[in-house]
């Protein structure tokens with residue numbers, strides 16, 4: 001299983017004043033971070049930072065509005081910035097998925113410029129067929145399974161599988177590149 005994704009959560013008031021008061025937080029704590037002791041002690045320490053900019057730009061008691069300015073480990077599931085609540089929601093949505101499925105969901109969302117939510121997860125799961133080394137491999141396996149044949153034997157060995165895969169994927173299936181090699185397969 002992948003490591004827990006993280007977000008860099010910072011104070012919006014301080015950020016707008018040109019000062020970074022924030023830290024990396026595990027995704028499952030993003031939505032409760034503002035109430036945690038961790039945040040309180042970070043503000044306390046920021047108050048004592050040598051140049052004292054944090055207190056100059058922002059009243060200490062008002063470090064309330066937080067924002068995720070960066071993230072890591074979410075792949076394509078979160079693009080750019082978001083609220084801590086959104087980060088926590090996305091994590092809840094995908095935490096029970098396997099690594100491949102999570103990456104495939106990210107690729108599927110990015111390909112259609114969609115955001116991660118439960119409706120899109122449902123659509124994704126209806127469409128996702130699994131992962132293969134290549135589109136060509138997927139078609140060969142598919143034919144072998146459906147027709148009970150060995151595609152390395154004549155006459156199957158004479159088939160232009162590259163062309164067959166193009167035809168196959170044009171009508172009913174899509175293949176999207178997986179981040180670390182291979183392809184994710186989707187039915188229409």
Ligand SMILES: [Zn+2]
Pocket residue numbers: 011012013014015021058062063064
């Ligand atoms: Zn602040």
